[in-house]
Amino acid sequence: MSVTRDRPVISRVLHQELMDLLARDKRMDGRALHEFRKIEVETGMLKKAEGSALVSVGGTKVLVGIKVDLGSPFPDTPNQGVLTVNAELLPLASPTFEAGPPDERSIALARYVDRSIRESKAIDLEALALQPGKIVQVLYIDVYVLDYNGNMTDTAVLAAVKALENTNLKKYTLEGDTPTFNGELAPLALKDYPVSTTFGIIGEKFFLDPDLEEEHAAEGFMSYTYTQGGNLCAVMKNEQGYLTPSQILDMLDVGWEKAQEIGRSMNWRKD
Amino acid sequence: MTEEKTKLIDEEGLRTDGRKPDELRPIRIELGYLKHADGSALYEQGKCKILVAVFGPSEVHPKHIELPDRAILKVRYHMAPFSVDERKSPAPSRREMELSMVVRNALEPIVMTELFPRTVIEIFIEILQADGGTRVAGLTAAALALADAGIPLRGLVAGCAVGKADGTMVLDLNDIEDKEGDADMPIAYIPTMNKVSLLQMDGLLTRDEFRQGISMAINGSMRIYALQAAALKSKYSQPENQEKEETQ
Numbered sequence: 001m002s003v004t005r006d007r008p009v010i011s012r013v014l015h016q017e018l019m020d021l022l023a024r025d026k027r028m029d030g031r032a033l034h035e036f037r038k039i040e041v042e043t044g045m046l047k048k049a050e051g052s053a054l055v056s057v058g059g060t061k062v063l064v065g066i067k068v069d070l071g072s073p074f075p076d077t078p079n080q081g082v083l084t085v086n087a088e089l090l091p092l093a094s095p096t097f098e099a100g101p102p103d104e105r106s107i108a109l110a111r112y113v114d115r116s117i118r119e120s121k122a123i124d125l126e127a128l129a130l131q132p133g134k135i136v137q138v139l140y141i142d143v144y145v146l147d148y149n150g151n152m153t154d155t156a157v158l159a160a161v162k163a164l165e166n167t168n169l170k171k172y173t174l175e176g177d178t179p180t181f182n183g184e185l186a187p188l189a190l191k192d193y194p195v196s197t198t199f200g201i202i203g204e205k206f207f208l209d210p211d212l213e214e215e216h217a218a219e220g221f222m223s224y225t226y227t228q229g230g231n232l233c234a235v236m237k238n239e240q241g242y243l244t245p246s247q248i249l250d251m252l253d254v255g256w257e258k259a260q261e262i263g264r265s266m267n268w269r270k271d
Numbered sequence: 272m273t274e275e276k277t278k279l280i281d282e283e284g285l286r287t288d289g290r291k292p293d294e295l296r297p298i299r300i301e302l303g304y305l306k307h308a309d310g311s312a313l314y315e316q317g318k319c320k321i322l323v324a325v326f327g328p329s330e331v332h333p334k335h336i337e338l339p340d341r342a343i344l345k346v347r348y349h350m351a352p353f354s355v356d357e358r359k360s361p362a363p364s365r366r367e368m369e370l371s372m373v374v375r376n377a378l379e380p381i382v383m384t385e386l387f388p389r390t391v392i393e394i395f396i397e398i399l400q401a402d403g404g405t406r407v408a409g410l411t412a413a414a415l416a417l418a419d420a421g422i423p424l425r426g427l428v429a430g431c432a433v434g435k436a437d438g439t440m441v442l443d444l445n446d447i448e449d450k451e452g453d454a455d456m457p458i459a460y461i462p463t464m465n466k467v468s469l470l471q472m473d474g475l476l477t478r479d480e481f482r483q484g485i486s487m488a489i490n491g492s493m494r495i496y497a498l499q500a501a502a503l504k505s506k507y508s509q510p511e512n513q514e515k516e517e518t519q
Contacts, residue, residue: 104369249482
């Protein structure tokens with residue numbers, strides 16, 4: 001069951017101010033319409049996790065920890081390892097987040113991160129099958145939103161990919177039917193580096209990487225995740241707003257420009 | 272995967288169910304299928320069978336979630352345990368929670384909620400038989416049930432999925448195209464406003480395929496919208512003589 005949520009009262013005041021600024025292609029924090037906030041990345045800070053990354057985009061902070069277990073494959077994909085994404089919107093990240101079982105927002109976030117990684121084929125899941133049909137490695141990606149100041153989608157996708165890039169897997173040798181850890185670690189080889197770009201929409205205007213105030217005022221959001229080859233691997237419209245088909249296509253092109261910039265700044269592409 | 276992939280497009284360019292790439296499945300609409308609900312619709316699109324009931328506007332429980340300036344919408348997208356090949360647990364899954372949210376978000380723009388402050392409009396979408404594209408079919412049916420309930424709407428929303436099967440962009444995916452195809456992109460469109468109110472995509476598409484998909488899905492939604500409008504007209508527009516009798 002999904003129920004209409006109330007929006008912060010301040011949003012109606014902000015909405016007008018943002019509308020006036022956007023009409024002149026300006027934003028409250030002085031950014032250009034299609035400009036990201038500052039991105040900072042730190043990796044490998046968690047020693048008990050097989051991979052980790054803390055990414056901040058402006059004031060939004062997302063921590064991702066990767067844990068790896070042995071388990072059984074899904075019956076319909078016996079030759080593939082298992083990828084599981086979970087997202088926690090922690091109560092310490094925002095007064096609007098509550099402790100308890102994942103609500104629809106955290107489920108939507110987790111499923112978007114999952115789609116971005118799975119559909120980009122960034123992880124070779126078949127390489128995670130130790131004994132096809134019986135024993136596979138299970139990769140848990142846990143997304144922890146630590147500080148919510150807008151655009152947790154892009155921050156979470158970036159943190160997840162950075163954490164995967166930083167992941168070391170245990171190497172196993174088969175002794176009879178039992179895989180045994182042979183004491184060595186090997187980095188998880190990524191085949192792609194998906195990048196998500198999210199736009200806020202107010203009326204005819206759309207702007208990249210909305211901050212918290214812009215999110216409160218925005219009517220809707222569009223997220224696009226690109227592979228390094230420029231294909232789309234996940235798209236999602238969020239919240240109640242709606243948009244024209246031509247807006248959707250305009251954002252598609254701006255998003256790809258930005259995804260390439262981010263890819264370059266992460267050393268994922270050389271051009 | 273070692274298994275041979277099923278052929279989704281044959282030599283003549285036709286799909287597993289004989290459709291052309293831009294052809295919709297047959298659609299059947301029955302309004303007012305349920306007696307007790309304020310509005311309802313039974314909707315079939317190919318093998319998809321979906322029942323939607325609308326209740327309200329009515330009092331909100333619990334009281335604290337009501338809004339002073341508008342009605343709230345409650346949407347439940349739910350798949351019956353027998354709607355899929357392997358029995359689905361009736362407990363709501365993560366997927367169903369996400370879909371309830373995206374369907375609610377797609378319906379909010381068309382409902383004139385500001386006319387009914389401090390009330391709730393409940394929309395229950397039951398997937399009785401699933402065969403690809405259930406979220407958008409459920410949404411299409413929900414718009415019909417809202418209209419059937421007499422709730423003032425700004426327009427109708429119609430949904431349709433596009434995807435990629437064997438390298439070809441195809442409209443209105445069936446189950447096998449959804450599962451074995453390369454991409455699935457459900458879209459909902461409000462023709463009277465030229466607005467998209469639901470858009471999701473998973474799979475891999477080039478940017479050109481995405482552009483093509485958007486225009487195919489909007490075209491498909493327009494055709495579904497025409498069927499929605501026709502169904503509502505045939506139920507609610509009275510023949511002239513009957514109208515006269517009632518006014519006498």
